[in-house]
Amino acid sequence: MASSSWKLACFALALAAAVVAAPPCAAQNSAQDFVDLHNAARADVGVGPVSWDDNVAAYAQNYAAQRQGDCALQHSSNSPYGENIFAGTGGD
Numbered sequence: 001m002a003s004s005s006w007k008l009a010c011f012a013l014a015l016a017a018a019v020v021a022a023p024p025c026a027a028q029n030s031a032q033d034f035v036d037l038h039n040a041a042r043a044d045v046g047v048g049p050v051s052w053d054d055n056v057a058a059y060a061q062n063y064a065a066q067r068q069g070d071c072a073l074q075h076s077s078n079s080p081y082g083e084n085i086f087a088g089t090g091g092d
Helices: 002-021 031-044 054-067
Strands: none
Touching: none
């Protein structure tokens, strides 16, 4: 378990360094900004758009708050939504 925490911390540090080193770009401050960029990527591969749903966002935020204390990578129970979660390590 400690190894996973260490890897996650290293990943977070590397991600933070990449974000700081990235060239400035237009701010994406709203949910719609995120959805627009996501839909552009989806259009590039020929799949339909998605839309923001405040109910799903509230559910996700609530579950993130529940996991804040332990960062456990586990599915929520009795969720009406699909969840894609994965953890892995590099392999040969």
